[in-house]
Amino acid sequence: MNAQIVYDECINEFDQMDLFHSVINVEDDSIIIKDRNKRLILVNEAAENIFKKKADQLLGKILGDVLPADIVEQLELGDDDILKNTVYSSKAEIINIKTIERSYWSKKYAYKKNESDSICGIIHILKDITNWLFAESTLNHSKEHQSLILKNIPSKIVELDLHGHIINTNQSILGKLPEEVFGSNIYNIISPVHTLYLRKAVEQAVHSGYPEQFEISSIQNKNIRWHSNKIVPIQENGTCKSILLIETDITRQKQAEAKDKRREEILKAYVNALPDTVFVINQKHNIEEILSTCPDYPANPTNKSCEGRSIYNFLPKEHKEKLQKNIRQTLKTGQSRTFEYDIQGSGLWYEARISKVTARDNFGDLVVMVSRDITDMKRNQEILDASYKESEQLLASISSIMIGVDEHDKINRWNSTAEKMFGIAADSVMGKPFLYCGIKWDWSEILTIINNCKEKTEVSHISEKVQYENRKGEDSYIGITIYPVLDKNNEHRGYLLLATDITKRIHMETQLMQAQKLESIGELAAGIAHEINTPTQYVSYNIDYLNDAFTEINHCFNEFMALSENKTINDRNNLQILTDKLCGRLVRLKTHMDDIPTALEESQKGVESIARIVKAMKDFSHPGDKDKVFIDLHEALDNTITVSRNEWKYYCEIIKEYDESLPFVPCLPGELNQVFLNIIVNAAHAIKMKYDEETTTGLIKITTSIEDDTAVIRNQDNGCGIPKSTITKIFDPFFTTKEVGKGTGQGLAISHHVIVEKHKGKIEVDSKSGEGTIFKIFLPFEE
Numbered sequence: 001m002n003a004q005i006v007y008d009e010c011i012n013e014f015d016q017m018d019l020f021h022s023v024i025n026v027e028d029d030s031i032i033i034k035d036r037n038k039r040l041i042l043v044n045e046a047a048e049n050i051f052k053k054k055a056d057q058l059l060g061k062i063l064g065d066v067l068p069a070d071i072v073e074q075l076e077l078g079d080d081d082i083l084k085n086t087v088y089s090s091k092a093e094i095i096n097i098k099t100i101e102r103s104y105w106s107k108k109y110a111y112k113k114n115e116s117d118s119i120c121g122i123i124h125i126l127k128d129i130t131n132w133l134f135a136e137s138t139l140n141h142s143k144e145h146q147s148l149i150l151k152n153i154p155s156k157i158v159e160l161d162l163h164g165h166i167i168n169t170n171q172s173i174l175g176k177l178p179e180e181v182f183g184s185n186i187y188n189i190i191s192p193v194h195t196l197y198l199r200k201a202v203e204q205a206v207h208s209g210y211p212e213q214f215e216i217s218s219i220q221n222k223n224i225r226w227h228s229n230k231i232v233p234i235q236e237n238g239t240c241k242s243i244l245l246i247e248t249d250i251t252r253q254k255q256a257e258a259k260d261k262r263r264e265e266i267l268k269a270y271v272n273a274l275p276d277t278v279f280v281i282n283q284k285h286n287i288e289e290i291l292s293t294c295p296d297y298p299a300n301p302t303n304k305s306c307e308g309r310s311i312y313n314f315l316p317k318e319h320k321e322k323l324q325k326n327i328r329q330t331l332k333t334g335q336s337r338t339f340e341y342d343i344q345g346s347g348l349w350y351e352a353r354i355s356k357v358t359a360r361d362n363f364g365d366l367v368v369m370v371s372r373d374i375t376d377m378k379r380n381q382e383i384l385d386a387s388y389k390e391s392e393q394l395l396a397s398i399s400s401i402m403i404g405v406d407e408h409d410k411i412n413r414w415n416s417t418a419e420k421m422f423g424i425a426a427d428s429v430m431g432k433p434f435l436y437c438g439i440k441w442d443w444s445e446i447l448t449i450i451n452n453c454k455e456k457t458e459v460s461h462i463s464e465k466v467q468y469e470n471r472k473g474e475d476s477y478i479g480i481t482i483y484p485v486l487d488k489n490n491e492h493r494g495y496l497l498l499a500t501d502i503t504k505r506i507h508m509e510t511q512l513m514q515a516q517k518l519e520s521i522g523e524l525a526a527g528i529a530h531e532i533n534t535p536t537q538y539v540s541y542n543i544d545y546l547n548d549a550f551t552e553i554n555h556c557f558n559e560f561m562a563l564s565e566n567k568t569i570n571d572r573n574n575l576q577i578l579t580d581k582l583c584g585r586l587v588r589l590k591t592h593m594d595d596i597p598t599a600l601e602e603s604q605k606g607v608e609s610i611a612r613i614v615k616a617m618k619d620f621s622h623p624g625d626k627d628k629v630f631i632d633l634h635e636a637l638d639n640t641i642t643v644s645r646n647e648w649k650y651y652c653e654i655i656k657e658y659d660e661s662l663p664f665v666p667c668l669p670g671e672l673n674q675v676f677l678n679i680i681v682n683a684a685h686a687i688k689m690k691y692d693e694e695t696t697t698g699l700i701k702i703t704t705s706i707e708d709d710t711a712v713i714r715n716q717d718n719g720c721g722i723p724k725s726t727i728t729k730i731f732d733p734f735f736t737t738k739e740v741g742k743g744t745g746q747g748l749a750i751s752h753h754v755i756v757e758k759h760k761g762k763i764e765v766d767s768k769s770g771e772g773t774i775f776k777i778f779l780p781f782e783e
Contacts, residue, residue, distance in 0.1 A: 423471025
């Protein structure tokens with residue numbers, strides 16, 4: 001029997017069955033009918049999706065012919081029990097068909113032709129529940145997600161019945177876990193004050209059907225905490241069944257509101273304290289509000305008199321166009337703008353600063369205009385400009401060189417004197433590094449001075465004498481003063497170099513020094529002549545003696561020669577006379593032979609003494625070199641002592657105590673000799689004044705030593721000393737205590753200048769009137 005015959009028979013049989021008609025008409029369900037041999041005899045259209053084949057391709061086949069084994073196993077589960085007549089229908093099962101990724105609710109029934117007949121086959125109904133299972137899964141996931149959200153939401157959510165009993169809550173209440181408070185009355189848990197507010201809100205929400213809300217504070221751990229309570233009625237069919245209490249901690253919000261309020265009060269106080277008139281202007285250029293008013297502002301605008309009026313009513317008409325332009329530009333670009341305007345005839349000036357306030361609502365952007373009285377500032381600016389102009393004119397009139405350098409070592413000032421002296425135009429050096437400005441001088445020395453100026457915060461650093469080449473190519477000298485420019489934090493912001501050409505002064509000082517030397521030599525000339533005359537006299541006496549001795553020796557020699565050549569003398573008496581005469585000459589010759597060495601020695605000492613005095617005078621009076629040279633201080637002192645000998649030898653004795661370990665010292669020899677002479681001569685004069693009428697002689701003690709890398713020359717005398725009233729003036733030019741015509745007052749002034757300015761040393765004096773004076777000179781070993 002083929003499948004078509006079986007199908008036709010079944011159809012004929014089913015036409016007689018009411019059950020067949022009711023099953024076959026079920027919508028969307030898949031219906032599969034198999035005979036006792038599990039062959040397919042009916043497959044509706046919905047079931048074709050399971051097999052992915054048409055019904056006519058399936059009739060007469062078993063499931064194993066058209067489906068995978070694992071699916072067949074699911075679809076045939078329970079078939080044997082039904083066919084064996086052990087059960088009438090199978091249990092409802094859920095099966096998953098992977099090939100089509102669908103899930104089905106499966107139910108099987110046995111069918112018979114009559115109640116008494118045996119089972120003819122199986123009716124298998126499959127209901128597609130894929131979407132239902134997905135919806136159930138989604139719902140379960142949604143519930144889990146909702147539960148997770150409720151547990152982690154910062155607000156506390158409590159569901160209450162109408163009597164206040166807790167139905168559900170997502171958080172603990174006053175330290176009690178949710179499971180511990182279910183069924184409890186919330187009014188018995190919260191504070192009395194909270195209860196009062198909550199009861200009232202619940203009554204109003206139940207009565208109105210709309211949510212109610214209130215805020216309440218409490219003390220927790222000695223701190224104030226704020227909470228917002230929202231009461232939401234839950235209604236069913238227009239009747240309130242329960243209450244939803246949503247409590248949110250708003251402490252931070254309250255704190256922020258308090259801070260904002262305080263800031264607002266501070267800002268308001270600040271604005272009120274400003275000496276300004278502050279307008280708030282809308283896009284139509286009308287005044288919305290006046291935040292503050294300057295008492296002196298024209299028309300004295302207030303909120304009451306100005307609200308809604310045009311801003312142009314409160315500004316001079318001649319400035320209307322300028323204000324319109326600035327307001328429009330500020331609204332367009334958002335950039336703040338500033339302009340100044342004056343009130344004609346009043347002498348008052350104002351500065352208007354316009355800023356945009358971007359709107360955060362639908363009312364449009366605003367402009368804030370702050371109008372400040374700048375009359376005093378304008379007047380001060382005019383004074384400052386005039387002062388600046390006057391200062392510039394003053395600086396331009398300064399005859400000194402002025403060069404300004406900023407903190408980046410760039411030139412920012414170069415006056416006309418600098419142009420004239422260096423032959424360099426200002427335009428060619430402005431903004432350039434100072435090192436490359438083109439001045440021809442010893443840059444190593446200048447940079448050393450500048451670096452010292454940068455490292456220190458002294459007002460100035462001075463270099464007395466700097467050699468440079470002027471615009472004519474000639475060697476010249478300038479004195480430099482460098483002033484560091486410091487800001488208010490005492491930070492270096494550059495320096496100002498002031499310089500004066502001192503070439504003429506240097507030449508004059510040199511001439512003055514030499515003249516002073518010559519003056520000193522002139523004053524010592526008589527003494528020096530006497531010192532030279534004494535050895536000259538005994539040299540002259542010895543020469544006269546030697547001349548006489550030589551004449552007599554010569555006569556004696558001639559007589560002996562005559563006697564030796566005369567061979568005719570026979571007279572014995574004549575021979576005796578001649579012999580006696582020669583013997584007398586020989587006796588005198590012997591005396592001369594004893595005295596001549598002494599005369600020669602004395603003459604040699606006299607010549608050496610003269611040579612020493614002449615050499616001392618030569619060394620002392622020589623102008624010297626322009627640059628320092630290393631010299632022997634002891635030799636310089638000895639030369640000075642020799643030259644000045646006639647000034648002191650009658651009144652005092654000089655004792656020398658030299659430190660033989662003293663090295664050579666860098667000095668200007670000629671000028672230093674003048675210093676030594678001034679001090680020794682002054683000491684001799686002081687001793688003469690004290691001991692002039694006495695037979696006692698004075699004492700000058702000259703010592704040398706080394707102290708802290710410095711050579712020290714100490715000149716001590718026991719003369720009359722210097723009164724306290726005048727000791728502070730001894731280094732002043734033209735100051736002297738000597739009689740008129742006896743001193744010029746230049747000696748010690750020049751000495752101080754030479755030691756301090758030219759040798760970078762120092763000179764000190766200590767004196768007691770009637771006891772004596774000590775001069776100490778300190779000379780550094782390094783240049």
